Amino acid sequence: MAADSDIARAAEAVASGQGGRNPAVHLLSLSMTKVADGLIQPKLVLTWLLTALGAPGYLIGALVPVREAGALLPQVALAGRIQASDRRRVYWSLGAFFQGVAAFAIAVAVLTLEGAAAGWAVLAALGCLAVARSACSVSYKDVLARTVETGLRGRLTGAAATISAALVFAYAALLGLGVIPREPGVLAVAIAGAGLLWLVASMLFLTLDEPRRPDGAPDEMSGLSLSEMVAPLREDREFRHYIAVRALFISTALAPTFLVMLTGQGDGDTLGNLGTMMVAASLAAILSGFVWGWLSDRSSRKVLILAGSISAVALAAAAGWALVQDGPIGSVAAAGVIFVAQLGYEGVRAGRKLHLTDMDTGDRKVAYTAVSNTMIGVLLMAGGLFGLAADLIGPALVLAMLAGLSALGAVAAVTLSEVQRDADG
Incomplete structure (x- = not known):
């Protein structure tokens, strides 16, 4: 019920134009990227695909570590650069764009390769996707705080999470019922669809109206040595x-x-x-x-x-x-x-x-x-x-x-x- 309320209130705010176009941009962009995450899930989808393609276990077992570590390790290096910028939405947009490119690379690998070759290609593309994701992870909270007023932020992110969860659940149910064939080629098309969602979200996010930081305003990360x-x-x-x-x-x-x-x-x-x-x-x-x-x-x-x-x-x-x-x-x-x-x-x-x-x-x-x-x-x-x-x-x-x-x-x-x-x- 709380989730339904979040969606209703977020939709009302978007429809009424509260905060300009920024809330709608956030809601759409975040929903698309969360659906894309659900379509590519390394823990389940990519593991299933590489198992079906005959990739060795040591490559399959590396999927989650590469995905999670790649999204975490670059954050210290990126945080200072992003927080010193007045165009932080660009970093999120670039991160989403390269996640989309990496998703297309994964789809191509699944369609054209088998065995260890498929495993190495998917793993390499997933590593690129994870590094790109780190830019989105570091920059998003800052961009949200700069472009959406307090009191609406939680409703927007909560609504996006609920919408995306419902769509991914529907996709999973269709897979479970056999309406969508459980075949590598079909799942590769879904992963390519995830790539398209990331690319569209990347372009959309650039349309945010992001204010410039006042001259002399301190950065949270400024002055922090190693x-x-x-x-x-x-x-x-x-x-x-x-x-x-x-x-x-x-x-x-x-x-x-x-x-x-x-x-x-x-x-x-x-x-x-x-x-x-x-x-x-x-x-x-x-x-x-x-x-x-x-x-x-x-x-x-x-x-x-x-x-x-x-x-x-x-x-x-x-x-x-x-x-x-x-x-x-x-x-x-x-x-x-x-x-x-x-x-x-x-x-x-x-x-x-x-x-x-x-x-x-x-x-x-x-x-x-x-x-x-x-x-x-x-x-x-x-x-x-x-x-x-x-x-x-x-x-x-x-x-x-x-x-x-x-x-x-x-x-x-x-x-x-x-x-x-x-x-x-």
Whole structure:
């Protein structure tokens, strides 16, 4: 109901011309890019495609690390340049444009290549897409704050998220029902469609009416040396503990890849029902987002404990099932595990974001965020080794390892400090 209200109020603001054309530009651009994200999902769609094309496991296992790390690692380098610019919308537009180009490259690779060649080509294009995405990630909040008035921003981003989730859910349902054939060529066309959405959003975003910064206005990142950026690691024990917990919870982001790989083993129907798994993941995200946010407002530490435990149980169950029956798990069972694991992932994501937001960081919030993202980006690249392990010992044992890491993350979160909140929080 809250989502419906967000859409209704955002639509009313756009229709009434509140804030000029900027709200409409944001709503359309953000909705298109979020739909594009849903059509290309490395955890499910690209994993399914490379499995179908016979790519080796070490390349499939690298999809999520490359996608996530590529979007995080460049942020420190880009942040200062973007915040010093008066045309920040251009950086977002360029990021969207090159994501579109990279999506077209992925589609071409899927249509023309097989095996390791397809894996390397898709991985390279995905790396380019991720780096381009980092420019969008760093610049968007600034552009939103500069071009849309307070009180409307949350409604616009919430409406875009709801609209895109509904469209991706409909696409996944059509895949699950077989209305859209689950074939690499058809999915490549959908990925090309994602590329087109990014290109259109890129052009549209340039039409924003972006004000110029007053002369002499300070930049949030100005004057921060590298030594000052990494100072929290030396000085703040709680921050080091937080990064350790977040590092262990990388397992929740990596797990869906190996669940899809597990359904792709064996004879007969060599690949699980991609549509069913996408529906499960979408439902988990839609149903749990508000609940995890509400709980995180009360205790982000307890949310991390609970969400990590949920993920650990789900992954351990899938690994145990596959090992006991010595074969792949069915697509319906995999969808059930993905649903529960995605619940855990969404909880970890909500909890760790709010925990860092509410930590006592003085006036160094930007430094804390940038350092945290960069370190996790480095660790995610190392997470590609799990793909190599899947080739050597099988995805079931890798899932068991990831379940263990999730459990360790939940245990480590127990000793995080409880963030002080307002009396009504």
